[in-house]
Amino acid sequence: MGNAENKFDDMPEWLSKSENYIPLSDKDTFVNKSILSVFKVLSRIKKQDSAGGARSQINVSLHVFCTFVLILLVSLTRSFIFVLIVNVWLLSVLSMTDTIRLVKILKMSMGVTLFTAVVMLPAFISGNTYSSITITTKVFATITAMGLLSHSTEWSTLTRALKRFYIPDIFIFILDITIKYIYMLGEFSLNMFYALKLRSVGKNRSKYSSMAGIAGTVFLQSKEMAEDMYHAMECRGFTGEYHINDKSKFKWRDYRSIGITAGFFILFIYFGRM
Amino acid sequence: MIELNDICFSYSEMIALDHINLSIKTGEAIALMGANGCGKSTLLKLINGIISPDSGSYRFHGEEVTHKKLQDVKFSKLLHQRIGFVFQNSDTQLFCSSVYEEVAFGPRQMGLTESEVESRVNDCLTLLGIQEFSNRIPYHLSGGEKRKVAIACVMSLNPEVLVLDEPMNGLDPKTQRWLVDFLKKLNKAGKTLITSTHNLELVHEISRRAILFDESHTIVADMMTEELLKDAELLKRVNLVDTSYHYQL
Numbered sequence: 001m002g003n004a005e006n007k008f009d010d011m012p013e014w015l016s017k018s019e020n021y022i023p024l025s026d027k028d029t030f031v032n033k034s035i036l037s038v039f040k041v042l043s044r045i046k047k048q049d050s051a052g053g054a055r056s057q058i059n060v061s062l063h064v065f066c067t068f069v070l071i072l073l074v075s076l077t078r079s080f081i082f083v084l085i086v087n088v089w090l091l092s093v094l095s096m097t098d099t100i101r102l103v104k105i106l107k108m109s110m111g112v113t114l115f116t117a118v119v120m121l122p123a124f125i126s127g128n129t130y131s132s133i134t135i136t137t138k139v140f141a142t143i144t145a146m147g148l149l150s151h152s153t154e155w156s157t158l159t160r161a162l163k164r165f166y167i168p169d170i171f172i173f174i175l176d177i178t179i180k181y182i183y184m185l186g187e188f189s190l191n192m193f194y195a196l197k198l199r200s201v202g203k204n205r206s207k208y209s210s211m212a213g214i215a216g217t218v219f220l221q222s223k224e225m226a227e228d229m230y231h232a233m234e235c236r237g238f239t240g241e242y243h244i245n246d247k248s249k250f251k252w253r254d255y256r257s258i259g260i261t262a263g264f265f266i267l268f269i270y271f272g273r274m
Numbered sequence: 275m276i277e278l279n280d281i282c283f284s285y286s287e288m289i290a291l292d293h294i295n296l297s298i299k300t301g302e303a304i305a306l307m308g309a310n311g312c313g314k315s316t317l318l319k320l321i322n323g324i325i326s327p328d329s330g331s332y333r334f335h336g337e338e339v340t341h342k343k344l345q346d347v348k349f350s351k352l353l354h355q356r357i358g359f360v361f362q363n364s365d366t367q368l369f370c371s372s373v374y375e376e377v378a379f380g381p382r383q384m385g386l387t388e389s390e391v392e393s394r395v396n397d398c399l400t401l402l403g404i405q406e407f408s409n410r411i412p413y414h415l416s417g418g419e420k421r422k423v424a425i426a427c428v429m430s431l432n433p434e435v436l437v438l439d440e441p442m443n444g445l446d447p448k449t450q451r452w453l454v455d456f457l458k459k460l461n462k463a464g465k466t467l468i469t470s471t472h473n474l475e476l477v478h479e480i481s482r483r484a485i486l487f488d489e490s491h492t493i494v495a496d497m498m499t500e501e502l503l504k505d506a507e508l509l510k511r512v513n514l515v516d517t518s519y520h521y522q523l
Contacts (some may be wrong), residue, residue, distance in 0.1 A: 011399040017465045019432045021384055023351035043286065073421050181446065191366035199367075200430055201355040202383030210379075213369035220413055 026137055030211070031197050038190045040232045045155075045183045052076050058252045060153055060161040066261045067149045073264055074141045079271035080130065083137045084265065090144045105147035113140040177229075181222065189218045198241070275300045276321060276435070281330035284515035290316040292491040294330070298468065300434070305462045305477045305499055306470040308487030309513040314470040315362070318437050321468065322359045322395060323350055354397060355384070358433030362440045368412035373404065373423050376412055380431040398426040402456070418449035423455075435466040444472045454479045474515070478503060487514040 006025035058066075119161055138208055150158070159176045159270040163169075192214045204210065276298040283291040297303055306314045318331065319325050326341035327460045333339065336351065344350045363366045370376040381391045399405045404423045407415060412423055421441065428436065438457075439453050442450050450473070456482045461467050471477050477484065477499055484502045486495035486509075494504055494512060502508070509515045 010400075011459060011463050012394075012401065014394065014397070015429065015432055016403075017432075018434060019355065019384075020357055023348050023355065025347055026351070028347055028350075035402075046286075059367070100282070135363065137327060188363075191361060191363065192369060195359075195361060195367040196369065198322060198354045198359050198426065199380050199382055199431070200383060202385060203349045204383055210369055213371065217365065217369050217413060 021201075026200070026203045028197065028200065031193060032208060034211075035190065035193045035197065038186055038193065042186045042190065044181060045179065045186070057259050059205060059250060060157045061164040062148060062250075062254050064158065064161045064165070064255055065154060066257050068147050069261050070145050070264060071142050073144075073268045074138050077268055077272065078134075079268075080134045080137070082267055082271040083134060083141060087137060087143045087144070089260075089264075090141060090148065090251070093148060094144065101151050105144060105151055108147050109140055109143040112143045113137075153158075173240075174194060181225065184225070185218055185222055188221055189214060192217065275335060276280055277331075277333040277336075278317075278320075279331045279333075281317075281320065281327045283325065283327050291320070291327070291493050293402055294493055296485065296493065296496070298466065302483060303422075303457075303467040303481045304469070305474070305481035305484045306487065307477065307502070307514060308352060309483055309489055312487035312489055312512075315439055315489040317469055318359070318468065320438050321437055322354060322357055323353045324359075330475070334420060346466070355380075355431050356433055356439045357435045357437060358428035358431055360421075360428055360436070360438040360441060364417070364424040364500060365474060367415070367424040367427065368420060372409050373399070373412055373413065373426075376423055377426045377430050380427065384431070385429045391482055394430055401429070402426045403452075418446060419442045421445060421449070421453070433465075434488065435468065436460060437495075438467070438468055438469045440472065442471060442476060443463075450476060474503060474519075476508075486514075 016088060028082070040162075070086065074083060093104060100206065113136055117136050120136055124132040154163075156176065156179075159172050159179075162172050162175075196210055276296070278296040281291055281294040281296075282289070294313075294317065295478070296317075306317060316325070320327060321398055323339055323344050326332075326339070326344060331338055334357070336367055339353065344353075345496065355488060363517040368376055370379055376396060377395045378391050381394050386394065390460065396405070399408060402425060404422050404426065407419060412420060422442075423443075425469075436457075441453060441457075445453065454476050457469070461480075467480065469477075469480055471480070481499045482497070482498060485493055486502060488494045491511065495508060504521055506519050509519060510517070
């Protein structure tokens, strides 16, 4: 240990003096914005992990199935009243979720609906009033139904539910791994941005080359992680088959969902005949 | 030097720091200890101005560090120069094309002339024993070498406070010993050290005072490191050790 201490006896003089430094002003907007955007994505994924609420207590496979059927019925119907009934139902479900989720789903639905309304505007003006309003409300129903599904169900269980619909294993696997690595590499790049911010103590004249450095390191990191995972998969005997161990049983809520979907199907046929 | 009064911080709804009170004097060597996820890394981020508290006050040299002040570029840059942060994962800290460029990144921004930068970089590389890596790409170095480069990057800014997040993680015993000796020397040279660590064998060498967190994200002990290491019951209570733990110097 004595020898080890001697190695540092020649500590440079500047290191034991305090730095008399006044920083120059510099714009850090690019780094700050990058930090914020990566942080937003990570928070979104993290929140998905703890997705709860009343709807998520429904069997996920059934939830996906009911949403799919509802969207299919909304797409096929020519009845404006049917679309309105679906919208009323979706809004009443939405009103039972917490405020933050409600605002997020509504923002998304309203945004897409508004865009559709703008696209449909020429048709509306030229006289196709009924069709353009029906299509716009159909879009609202579809996006709201998807929003309710994605905001109340964890992504991992969603991908697991896909297996029940005979979606190819490779597709589910890629989807699962993608979500996982977006999070891991996101955390890694967030820390790199923090490091860049902490080390940018003055005027950084090569901001973009630093950003390129970060992008390069994240790429190399992802390559390394992919190789490690490939080796780990080989060691664990992965054959490309994706097993799920779903022991969830049907509860009364699930039967209620089946009943509601069946009800919508009857309404679809009833309004289809009118 | 560093005053934290009644600091609270949470990530969305998850509490990370709960009513933290801590005072650190210039030249102290402090260890932050506690089980995984107890809030050590969050506290280090707060001290470095990466995040700002939800409530409570943080003062550095008597001046309050607030979210609003951290938006002031000059203020935040000066804070980052005075408090150096060595990340747990060295890979996240290295983004330049060579070790030399990496260490020169900070001093160049401080307005030093190129000859001063060169001299400072060479001093740092020599001090950390990594002169031969000067032209190497940081990403291709080993874990211990990367850690040395990361420390050199921070040292080249000549900070008053050195904050290290789990610096012993992933290092072989020889490099751990080297790092302990290096940190002791830095502390002797007047640098304030704040280190978060799980390494109970070496913690008494890199710190005189230890702050212990429990799993409810509060500080449960603030005492001499050796005293804390002797208190097996307390360490067990915060889930840092199990029943097989015995203190040995």
